[in-house]
Amino acid sequence: MYQHILLPIDGSAISLRAADAGIALAAKLGARVHALHVVVPLPTIPFLDEIIATSNFAYEDSARVAGNRYLDDVCARAKAANVPCLSSLESDATPQRAIVAKARLLGCDLIVMGCNGWRGLDRLLLGSATQHVIVHGGVPVLVER
Amino acid sequence: MFKHILLPVDGSELCMHAVRLGIELARTCRSRVFALHVVAPYHAMANVTELLAVGETAYTREAFLHAEHYLLAVQTLADSAGIECRSDSVLNDHPHEAILQTAHAQGCDLIVMASHGWHGVTRLLLGSQTQEVLLESDVPVLVCR
Numbered sequence A: 001m002y003q004h005i006l007l008p009i010d011g012s013a014i015s016l017r018a019a020d021a022g023i024a025l026a027a028k029l030g031a032r033v034h035a036l037h038v039v040v041p042l043p044t045i046p047f048l049d050e051i052i053a054t055s056n057f058a059y060e061d062s063a064r065v066a067g068n069r070y071l072d073d074v075c076a077r078a079k080a081a082n083v084p085c086l087s088s089l090e091s092d093a094t095p096q097r098a099i100v101a102k103a104r105l106l107g108c109d110l111i112v113m114g115c116n117g118w119r120g121l122d123r124l125l126l127g128s129a130t131q132h133v134i135v136h137g138g139v140p141v142l143v144e145r
Numbered sequence B: 001m002f003k004h005i006l007l008p009v010d011g012s013e014l015c016m017h018a019v020r021l022g023i024e025l026a027r028t029c030r031s032r033v034f035a036l037h038v039v040a041p042y043h044a045m046a047n048v049t050e051l052l053a054v055g056e057t058a059y060t061r062e063a064f065l066h067a068e069h070y071l072l073a074v075q076t077l078a079d080s081a082g083i084e085c086r087s088d089s090v091l092n093d094h095p096h097e098a099i100l101q102t103a104h105a106q107g108c109d110l111i112v113m114a115s116h117g118w119h120g121v122t123r124l125l126l127g128s129q130t131q132e133v134l135l136e137s138d139v140p141v142l143v144c145r
Helices: A013-029 A056-080 A093-108 A128-136 B015-028 B042-048 B056-082 B095-106 B128-134
Strands: A002-010 A033-041 A085-091 A109-115 A139-145 B004-008 B032-039 B085-091 B109-112 B141-144
Touching: A002 A013, A002 A093, A013 A033, A013 A056, A013 A109, A013 A139, A013 B015, A013 B109, A033 A056, A056 A085, A056 A109, A085 A093, A093 A109, A109 A128, A128 A139, A128 B042, A139 B095, B004 B015, B015 B032, B015 B056, B015 B109, B015 B141, B032 B095, B042 B056, B056 B085, B085 B095, B095 B109, B095 B128, B109 B128, B128 B141
Parallel strands: A002 A033, A002 A109, A033 A085, A109 A139, B004 B032, B004 B109, B032 B085, B109 B141
Antiparallel strands: A139 B141
């Protein structure tokens, strides 16, 4: 059955619920997990620097710090369940692309993620990242509600 | 973990692939499954009834015979895997509606379904019924391609 489960997390409550489900399933199947957080870089628009109080670098730094915190959280949960867990932090303007690429690179055979993340009207729309991963991921996707 | 898995069955090869995955998962998690086939009522086929040589009674009888055939295939797979399988076939204009109602009524905690049904992978990015289930489900959905 599934042996290598990818857990894309964006830090939202639903993505952490999905991570918990993925870890529980991995424990049951004797599988390992890989937690992935994708930082979305701020688009570089010249006049924006005057409008936003922080520079691109500061944003990226704090986004990475937050991302590492989410990953540490998930790894701790995996460890508590005796599930082997590795993690990585990526930067990509379209997170879904990084998720699909990572799954392919690692040879994951299942992806577990939330139905939507921070953005989108809660239960009215299917998250664009989730939709993309289902269509292009090449492996089954367990969508957490 | 997952104790009662709902397997929507439309009889297509894509769905049987998802059924096999669902049964394997049930075997590993020691859960039971519920197989559901949804028959489109005669009036829902209104645009083709002029072409159909049969009346409502004959159509419905045929449709439920097909249902029995599909569900028996699932039962056979479940029996081979040593897992408990109950099933039902219902009339509904909108398969996703029946799927969600059944998941709720049967207390299922996971739905395993194909990304696409009879129309296949060519026309839509994501099958319409899978999309609807993903939007409205209260329980996680494992989407298989």
